[in-house]
Amino acid sequence: xxxxxxxxxxxxxxxxxxxxxxxxxxxxxxxxxxxxxxxxxxxxxxxxxxxxxxxxxxxxxxxxxxxxxxxxxxxxxxxxxxxxxxxxxxxxxxxxxxxxxxxxxxxxxxxxxxxxxxxxxxxxxxxxxxxxxxxxxxxxxxxxxxxxxxxxxxxxxxxxxxxxxxxxxxxxxxxxxxx
Numbered sequence: 283x284x285x286x287x288x289x290x291x292x293x294x295x296x297x298x299x300x301x302x303x304x305x306x307x308x309x310x311x312x313x314x315x316x317x318x319x320x321x322x323x324x325x326x327x328x329x330x331x332x333x334x335x336x337x338x339x340x341x342x343x344x345x346x347x348x349x350x351x352x353x354x355x356x357x358x359x360x361x362x363x364x365x366x367x368x369x370x371x372x373x374x375x376x377x378x379x380x381x382x383x384x385x386x387x388x389x390x391x392x393x394x395x396x397x398x399x400x401x402x403x404x405x406x407x408x409x410x411x412x413x414x415x416x417x418x419x420x421x422x423x424x425x426x427x428x429x430x431x432x433x434x435x436x437x438x439x440x441x442x443x444x445x446x447x448x449x450x451x452x453x454x455x456x457x458x459x460x461x
Contacts, residue, residue, distance in 0.1 A: 285359075290349060291376045292375055297341050307337060310359070314359065
């Protein structure tokens with residue numbers, strides 16, 4: 283993207299609800315006036331630093347003026363913005379577009395969301411299924427000796443989902459500890 287196009291994209295963000303205060307705008311205008319090559323003439327700098335006009339108007343006029351002047355002028359504006367308001371520079375919408383990774387790379391944040399979008403109920407259902415299969419395998423295995431009543435309880439517990447499961451497991455543990 284050209285800097286002019288980026289500035290057009292960022293114009294609303296920069297001019298909305300006092301993102302830039304008066305001191306920062308003055309610093310940017312002065313830097314654009316004093317940088318080599320001179321981006322703003324002395325008359326233009328005075329016009330954009332005029333305290334009689336509102337900050338929103340001055341900033342809008344400055345951005346439109348820089349867009350008309352060309353890509354180099356817009357690039358210098360971004361450089362001045364980075365020097366004088368780095369946090370705001372990093373939050374620009376055009377910077378976020380530039381920060382998007384290569385389409386062939388895996389976006390780890392997006393991948394993490396995609397793996398976790400099913401929620402806790404899905405996890406509990408999968409865990410219950412795995413626990414039920416493990417208990418079923420344990421109970422049906424001919425090598426293990428399980429008492430008849432405990433075998434019925436273990437075989438029945440995956441079906442009951444709720445507060446009764448805890449009570450049944452506690453009864454089974456008490457029964458095993460007595461033997």
